[in-house]
Amino acid sequence: MLLQEDLKKAYSGSRVLVTGGLGFIGSNLAIRLVEMGAKVTIIDNQMPETGANEFNLEPIRAQTEVIIADVGDRSVLDGLVGRIDTIFNLAGTLSHTDSMRDPYRDLHSNCTGHMQLLDSVRDAKSSAKILYAATRAQYGRAQKLPVDENHPLISADVNGINKTSGEAYHMLYSRAYGVRTCSLRLTNTYGARHQMRHHRQGVLNWFVRRVLDGNPILVYGSGQQIRDINYVDDVVDAMLMAAGSDKTNGEIYNLGGNHVSLKALGELLVKLNGSGKVEIVPYPKDSKEVEVGDFVADTRKIESVLGWKAKVSPEEGFARTLDYYRKNQSKYW
Amino acid sequence: MLLQEDLKKAYSGSRVLVTGGLGFIGSNLAIRLVEMGAKVTIIDNQMPETGANEFNLEPIRAQTEVIIADVGDRSVLDGLVGRIDTIFNLAGTLSHTDSMRDPYRDLHSNCTGHMQLLDSVRDAKSSAKILYAATRAQYGRAQKLPVDENHPLISADVNGINKTSGEAYHMLYSRAYGVRTCSLRLTNTYGARHQMRHHRQGVLNWFVRRVLDGNPILVYGSGQQIRDINYVDDVVDAMLMAAGSDKTNGEIYNLGGNHVSLKALGELLVKLNGSGKVEIVPYPKDSKEVEVGDFVADTRKIESVLGWKAKVSPEEGFARTLDYYRKNQSKYW
Numbered sequence: 261m262l263l264q265e266d267l268k269k270a271y272s273g274s275r276v277l278v279t280g281g282l283g284f285i286g287s288n289l290a291i292r293l294v295e296m297g298a299k300v301t302i303i304d305n306q307m308p309e310t311g312a313n314e315f316n317l318e319p320i321r322a323q324t325e326v327i328i329a330d331v332g333d334r335s336v337l338d339g340l341v342g343r344i345d346t347i348f349n350l351a352g353t354l355s356h357t358d359s360m361r362d363p364y365r366d367l368h369s370n371c372t373g374h375m376q377l378l379d380s381v382r383d384a385k386s387s388a389k390i391l392y393a394a395t396r397a398q399y400g401r402a403q404k405l406p407v408d409e410n411h412p413l414i415s416a417d418v419n420g421i422n423k424t425s426g427e428a429y430h431m432l433y434s435r436a437y438g439v440r441t442c443s444l445r446l447t448n449t450y451g452a453r454h455q456m457r458h459h460r461q462g463v464l465n466w467f468v469r470r471v472l473d474g475n476p477i478l479v480y481g482s483g484q485q486i487r488d489i490n491y492v493d494d495v496v497d498a499m500l501m502a503a504g505s506d507k508t509n510g511e512i513y514n515l516g517g518n519h520v521s522l523k524a525l526g527e528l529l530v531k532l533n534g535s536g537k538v539e540i541v542p543y544p545k546d547s548k549e550v551e552v553g554d555f556v557a558d559t560r561k562i563e564s565v566l567g568w569k570a571k572v573s574p575e576e577g578f579a580r581t582l583d584y585y586r587k588n589q590s591k592y593w
Numbered sequence: 594m595l596l597q598e599d600l601k602k603a604y605s606g607s608r609v610l611v612t613g614g615l616g617f618i619g620s621n622l623a624i625r626l627v628e629m630g631a632k633v634t635i636i637d638n639q640m641p642e643t644g645a646n647e648f649n650l651e652p653i654r655a656q657t658e659v660i661i662a663d664v665g666d667r668s669v670l671d672g673l674v675g676r677i678d679t680i681f682n683l684a685g686t687l688s689h690t691d692s693m694r695d696p697y698r699d700l701h702s703n704c705t706g707h708m709q710l711l712d713s714v715r716d717a718k719s720s721a722k723i724l725y726a727a728t729r730a731q732y733g734r735a736q737k738l739p740v741d742e743n744h745p746l747i748s749a750d751v752n753g754i755n756k757t758s759g760e761a762y763h764m765l766y767s768r769a770y771g772v773r774t775c776s777l778r779l780t781n782t783y784g785a786r787h788q789m790r791h792h793r794q795g796v797l798n799w800f801v802r803r804v805l806d807g808n809p810i811l812v813y814g815s816g817q818q819i820r821d822i823n824y825v826d827d828v829v830d831a832m833l834m835a836a837g838s839d840k841t842n843g844e845i846y847n848l849g850g851n852h853v854s855l856k857a858l859g860e861l862l863v864k865l866n867g868s869g870k871v872e873i874v875p876y877p878k879d880s881k882e883v884e885v886g887d888f889v890a891d892t893r894k895i896e897s898v899l900g901w902k903a904k905v906s907p908e909e910g911f912a913r914t915l916d917y918y919r920k921n922q923s924k925y926w
Contacts (some may be wrong), residue, residue: 271677300905360769363708363712364705364708367700367704367705367708369705371700371758372697372700375696375697375700379696380704387782388890410745412743412745414761414764415761415765416768416769416770417765418708418762418765421761421762421765422758424757424758424761425704425754425755425758426745428748428754428757429751430697432748432749432750432751432754433746435749436693436749472618554921585771
């Protein structure tokens with residue numbers, strides 16, 4: 261259903277802002293946008309350990325304006341938003357552990373800055389469409405599977421609570437001021453350009469590093485925990501489609517589409533790598549607290565409204581991921 | 594079911610902190626606590642226009658310690674929380690209009706400060722019970738009536754979003770760190786000691802002022818909007834009962850119990866006052882945006898767990914309210 265030609269037509273020549281654009285998903289998105297002929301500006305504050313990496317933009321460095329600033333820096337935003345068609349608002353922190361250790365940094369990054377961005381767009385009377393990157397962590401432990409968008413939001417950490425607020429601000433500004441916003445709740449996303457120095461932003465890319473380093477992939481607990489995973493290119497497709505449609509204004513959509521156990525993922529990586537092993541080990545104390553059980557997203561809303569569906573299988577996605585880091589390891593760890 | 598003698602036994606001699614204790618509900622609560630023999634400390638930052646009024650504490654001024662500080666001031670809290678049994682955490686802003694005008698003040702007041710209070714209690718390994726004062730504004734427009742605690746939280750303003758976060762922090766700290774917390778979602782509360790200088794913190798006391806001033810009570814729209822109202826003494830009872838029970842740890846409860854149309858309330862006030870009139874007028878622009886339709890709370894959870902039920906009828910409550918402000922008008926406007 262995904263018509264890459266239609267997307268290209270929509271974004272060719274358009275002016276796009278990507279916040280957090282030096283990071284994992286932001287950089288993959290920016291590269292696709294430049295390939296389609298968009299004029300891309302990036303705002304990124306290069307917050308340590310969040311994944312900002314200048315090498316991520318290496319394929320498009322010459323065609324892209326990069327501004328090092330907070331997502332909410334109005335001295336930057338106010339001069340910018342009036343001439344922007346689409347804002348992919350991906351800035352923010354997303355670590356469970358970091359948010360519990362320093363809830364104030366998480367609050368500033370995920371709430372204050374986004375409010376400032378929304379205020380800037382409203383005050384400029386800009387018609388820019390804003391896509392917010394939310395997370396399935398907002399749901400906390402699933403009360404039943406699959407989890408649809410109306411599932412209660414009982415986050416297991418400060419990060420989930422603050423991401424919920426950030427999303428709610430976007431929805432409120434749509435209802436109260438007519439700012440054109442939408443939100444995608446991302447599941448575990450993996451692929452090229454993810455930071456590889458620590459495991460606090462998701463287990464999938466960390467498995468990739470472990471196997472490439474020749475270390476055993478450590479799977480906690482039973483290993484049977486289900487995750488619903490997306491390769492980054494599918495997420496980029498969803499973002500382009502959602503931001504390109506007025507049907508999504510004021511709406512929230514789940515992503516997902518490949519649910520699989522962590523043990524099976526570890527075994528897949530060993531197979532694709534041609535060597536390595538999976539070890540089932542007990543939960544470390546701080547990870548046990550994080551564990552919210554199985555997660556499967558109900559993605560029927562975005563499928564029915566936009567025709568989006570995850571296309572890249574775990575086999576294909578992890579093969580591409582392994583290939584990327586084999587070629588570019590020195591830039592990531 | 595409410596046994597005032599049991600409450601008195603529970604709080605007599607206990608050490609209690611009331612944040613926002615110079616305000617409407619906080620001061621009524623503090624007076625009840627002192628009457629029952631509790632040792633009361635108040636933290637209040639006297640934020641302009643939020644309702645802090647030193648006269649509110651006039652009956653207990655000599656027996657009460659008042660600290661003028663932010664709810665989250667750890668230089669104050671850290672020396673205090675170790676010797677406190679119960680914290681009634683009522684500080685915060687609650688105006689729709691003010692939160693839309695200055696979302697950053699609302700965020701600081703309702704999120705940052707409460708996180709600091711929770712961190713202080715956790716770090717002190719204090720066993721203090723914390724009761725959080727939440728609001729039915731967190732629900733936004735009711736999807737069906739009556740509204741129970743599992744209703745989605747789709748707030749119509751920044752204040753509701755930030756109050757939701759503050760509540761979620763309290764629940765998270767219960768689950769993650771064993772801090773003893775509970776939350777009550779208050780509906781429209783009225784009675785003695787409410788500020789009377791502006792209408793931005795609730796319509797009920799504003800009606801009282803209008804009728805006492807000899808001005809028509811202005812009811813917007815059809816006048817048939819239903820509100821679920823509580824006299825402040827009933828709310829104080831609920832707070833004392835909820836904070837006094839370990840059954841409430843990590844739990845959220847609606848309050849409510851008297852649903853009535855705004856027009857009927859206006860007419861009741863005219864009757865009780867012996868003069869005055871109700872005028873049905875169109876919504877002003879900024880009030881129309883606020884209007885979320887009828888609201889009736891489902892209070893079965895708190896009734897079944899604690900045996901709390903609103904006891905004061907609107908007739909009785911507004912008679913007491915009129916009486917209080919007739920005697921003390923000069924202290925309020």
